[in-house]
Amino acid sequence: MKNYSIALLPGDGIGVDVVREGKKVLDTVSALHGGFTLNYEEYDWSCEYYAKHGKMMPDDGLERLRNFDSIYLGAVGYPGVPDHVSLWGLLLPIRRQFEQYINLRPVKLLKGIQSPLAGKTPEDLDLIVIRENVEGEYSNIGGRMYEGTDMDMAIQNSVFTKKGVERVLRYAFDLSQAKGKKKHVTAATKSNGINHTMPFWDEYVHKINKEYPDVTSSIVHIDALAAFFVSKPETFDVVVASNLFGDILTDLGAAIVGGLGIAPSANINPEKRYPSMFEPVHGSAPDIAGKGIANPIAAIWCTSMMLEQLGEQDSAEAIMTAIEDVLQEKEILTPDLGGKSTTEEVGDYICKKLKNSLN
Structure with a gap:
């Protein structure tokens, strides 16, 4: 035993x-x-x-x-x-x-719960969000200077590593391949505004996807992705995101399936x-x-x-x-x-x- x-x-x-x-x-x-x-x-x-x-x-x-x-x-x-x-x-x-x-x-609408999204059923709301959990925007890099003066300032650095990004993406593709209904991974990005870490993230999405020819992927800007969680959640299968973006998306996901x-x-x-x-x-x-x-x-x-x-x-x-x-x-x-x-x-x-x- x-x-x-x-x-x-x-x-x-x-x-x-x-x-x-x-x-x-x-x-x-x-x-x-x-x-x-x-x-x-x-x-x-x-x-x-x-x-x-x-x-x-x-x-x-x-x-x-x-x-x-x-x-x-x-x-x-x-x-x-x-x-x-x-x-x-x-x-x-x-x-x-x-x-x-x-x-x-x-992000799953359990039977017996009514979603605040009109007309959505448990079949429509059944996806999973994978959030990178140890680096990204929540990296403990940065600090404060000149506190209490007119020059008061704060710096917070995001850290995206090859190892960290590859392993979370590979986990997402593995999960979609094994359990996904649509065999599709959606990756959150903001590469139009965050011009170093997010293009880096996008690059590895394309790279890892090549290891999974039976799984498709798309890269969607986080602002649009948040809107799509509300307007067309039934289109998603596995969603993968960096630490901050995943944190935000999952609370939104909880809201559309009945609350925290x-x-x-x-x-x-x-x-x-x-x-x-x-x-x-x-x-x-x-x-x-x-x-x-x-x-x-x-x-x-x-x-x-x-x-x-x-x-x-x-x-x-x-x-x-x-x-x-x-x-x-x-x-x-x-x-x-x-x-x-x-x-x-x-x-x-x-x-x-x-x-x-x-x-």
Whole structure:
């Protein structure tokens, strides 16, 4: 029997609420499906931890995480701690140290959810965005000069490397070739205005595409691409983008399939030399933390992505089926989806669906 070790980082705000429900679902499916067990270790690294210790995690935090099979993160961020402190103190070091260079975000309209886009069905809204996750526009290169004077200035440099660009593009083409319905990769660019990094990116799109003669590609300017996400999302299959552009596109993608409450993400080290990390993208939402109204579906969807990455495909699919069953019934839903149920009630009901289907 396989045994997987999972690091739990509930983090801040509603992260604590939704990770609790996600763990409950993981425990349910592992007990019912058999074939694998899960061992957890929980860490309290968060903005509250920062307030006590002046850092988001201990100095040996990354070493503690290194040997886990997966990391399950709730959310980071809380008033009083600047966002760049919480992000650069925990999330980004994990992504970079563990070479989680693929950020995978499905843009999929689940059955039972109505898109704000008129007339769009689950068949129309089913694409995946692959975001380069460790360099690009979020590279930690630059600085400030002359702070507090009339000459105050800031410089932030983007870094695009041959290795970094090739590996994210190759992942996108591999995914489209293996799972894509249209066998087409759309690459986001802005080469008409950003005249060094974006032509570099475009050049490698053409180069990598030659390795995949059965997959077509197109390069679309980010402003037009954002518009097409709204006007003709059904035309997309796999979308690949740099760090900043992917970040923006995926939040837009979440909006067209029902909101951030059901939007998952995976930070993946494809070679599995290091643990991958799974997190809902809704943030910590401190204004509703502890009130029992946060939607746990994004976090639970993350558990399905985690199990898929670990090779437990049947369990991953069972979780998604249970989620869609609950959504289609419309009886147990949180307020953001028009219901009156609590976070815990939704988690419990998804577990009930799993038990009914797997027993």
